[in-house]
Amino acid sequence: MAIPETGSAAPGFTLPGMIVRDGVRTDAEYSLAAEVGRPVVLAFYPGDATPVCTAQLCSYQQELDDFRDLGAVVWGISPQGLDSHEGFARDASLAFPLLSDVGGDVIRAYGVHVPGLGLRRSVFVIGPDGLVRWRHVGLVGLRFPRAEVIRDQIEQLVE
Template sequence: MSIPEPGDDAPDFTLPGLIVRNGERLDDEYALSAAIGRPLVLAFYPGDATPVCTAQLCSYQEELDDFTDLGAIVWGISPQALDSHEDFARGSSLTFPLLSDTSGDVIRAYGVQAPGIGLRRSVFVIDADGVVRWRHVGLVGLRFPKAETIRAQVEALV
């Protein structure tokens, strides 16, 4: 599939995910359609606990209160299973949901699959109506948009 453009409806999906809060793992199902009404930041990342992914998601964790203050939610998506996500969340003190796309269906729906590495490091900002308003799709997986760049895109929506 092609990468959704700003102005396109975001592809809907439902994935299993988890949050680790106060030392407890909380599993749930996460659906884009259930997030309608709030801005959503989708951060696709290649792998749990890898150096660049850790730096990326930890930087978003540091700014999580700013996203929350804007009414936005943040979800991380990668192809690893929930047990791997749990270890990553615990080891990196991540408190936002990490979703598991082991089939790669959502990765393909967003057009961010990449041969050999699984997916391109990508971030989508989706507005409260489920429309893509901004995206960053990496060609090489070593760079990621800074939290303040994403926050500015969310601020433009509210």
């Protein structure tokens, strides 16, 4: 499928996910429709505990309070299962939900699937209105947008 254009409706989805807070794993279903009214950052990443993915998600963790202060939620999405996500979250001290798209349906809906390779490292900022407001789709898997760039995009939505 094609990558959603800026200004278009974000593809809806519900995925299983987990979060580790105060050492306790909590599993839940995460639905984009349930977040209408606030910005959502979707960070698609290829794999748990890989060097670049760890650097990327840890950089977002460092800015998590700023994202929350703007009313935004951050979700990491990859094709690994919840047990893999738990180990990654614990090792990297991540305190935001990691969602599991084992079947790749959401990865394909956002147009970031790469046959034979998995997915393109990508970030989408979904506005409170459910529209794609900003996107960064990596051509090469080693680059990712800095947290400050994403925060600037969210600030423009909430001004």
